[in-house]
Amino acid sequence: MKHEHSLRNEHVGQAYMIMLDLYDECRGKNMSADKISQHIQNANPWGSGQSWMCRAWRIAEKEFCKDYGLPLHRSTCSKSSSRTT
Numbered sequence: 001m002k003h004e005h006s007l008r009n010e011h012v013g014q015a016y017m018i019m020l021d022l023y024d025e026c027r028g029k030n031m032s033a034d035k036i037s038q039h040i041q042n043a044n045p046w047g048s049g050q051s052w053m054c055r056a057w058r059i060a061e062k063e064f065c066k067d068y069g070l071p072l073h074r075s076t077c078s079k080s081s082s083r084t085t
Helices: 008-030 033-042 051-070
Strands: none
Touching: 008 033, 008 051, 033 051
16 A cells, blocks of 8 residues: 655655555564564665755654654664665
């Protein structure tokens, strides 16, 4: 099921919707809250290459984890990240 939702920023909203779809998928597989949170953290489609998109992902991740009672893991968007594409 695809969700529709509007948040204060287009990019934050887009990230939140990706997380919501992933959350539903993970819940359907009976994953723990910690595993769901890890999957969400690893699902960032923008990686660390676009800092403004990564910031939007991080904002959405914080809001999403708070809204759904998920643990918030360390961000993969930090400046020290060496992720390449």
